[in-house]
Amino acid sequence: MNKDSLINRNMSEDKLRIDKIKKGTVIDHITEGYALTILNLTGLDESPNLMTIGVNVSSNQFQKKDIIKIEGVFLNETQMQQISILSPNNSISLIENYKVIEKKKVKIPKVIKQLVLCANTTCISNSDEPIDSEFNVLEEKPLKIQCVYCNRMYKLDEITFSSKGKTEKRVKQRIIL
Ligand SMILES: [Zn+2]
Numbered sequence: 221m222n223k224d225s226l227i228n229r230n231m232s233e234d235k236l237r238i239d240k241i242k243k244g245t246v247i248d249h250i251t252e253g254y255a256l257t258i259l260n261l262t263g264l265d266e267s268p269n270l271m272t273i274g275v276n277v278s279s280n281q282f283q284k285k286d287i288i289k290i291e292g293v294f295l296n297e298t299q300m301q302q303i304s305i306l307s308p309n310n311s312i313s314l315i316e317n318y319k320v321i322e323k324k325k326v327k328i329p330k331v332i333k334q335l336v337l338c339a340n341t342t343c344i345s346n347s348d349e350p351i352d353s354e355f356n357v358l359e360e361k362p363l364k365i366q367c368v369y370c371n372r373m374y375k376l377d378e379i380t381f382s383s384k385g386k387t388e389k390r391v392k393q394r395i396i397l
Contacts, residue, residue: 240318244269245295247288251307252276255286258306261381262299269293301335302381304328308361328360336365337380343370353382 250258255273259265270291279285286307294314295303303310304326314322332355338345345353345367355365355374363376 241270241272241289241291241315242318243316244289244291244293244314246313246315246320247290247295247303248285248311248313249279249307249309250286250288250303251309252284252286254307255288258286258288258303261302261306262295264288264290264293264299267293298335300324300326301329301332305332305335305363305379305381306376308363328357328363330357331355331368332357332365335381336374337382338367338370338372339374339378339380340367340370340372343367343372345369 247258253275255275259271259273264271267290272289274287276284277287295312300312303312305328308328310326312324312326313320314324334352336353336355338353338355340346345351351369354368356368358364358366358373363379364373365379366373
């Protein structure tokens with residue numbers, strides 16, 4: 221067996237390991253190792269629906285990726301933005317009757333509102349004022365964002381996410397795994 225056929229065989233085995241879904245969402249090309257963080261942050265981990273999660277799946281000869289398939293679930297705008305922040309190369313496919321009906325390449329927004337918290341305790345976005353957090357995206361890969369109120373800058377691993385439907389404390393605890 222030559223090297224090429226060996227690689228092809230391994231790739232098809234990888235595909236087989238993750239079954240097709242009838243209706244729902246496939247989040248593909250997730251940055252290696254980020255699938256579980258995405259599930260936690262988006263709240264998909266609390267879904268009772270069938271999910272298949274592939275971690276460190278061979279994407280090509282040199283790269284690995286994570287992949288999530290969720291039966292019967294379509295993502296909302298907030299969830300897609302959260303995914304784009306964590307994993308800028310993602311592609312999201314909507315599935316009906318085992319076929320892709322729509323493919324989305326969700327880009328990171330130029331301005332991130334509400335989804336991320338500023339760690340600066342004296343920042344006005346953390347005060348009692350009714351001001352939502354807001355960050356300008358300075359660089360996408362690797363991610364670098366800046367608070368519009370206090371100008372503090374954050375890299376991806378320094379970000380504290382907020383999440384609707386989950387308490388802030390719980391998200392913080394679960395993201396730092
Ligand atoms: Zn700030």
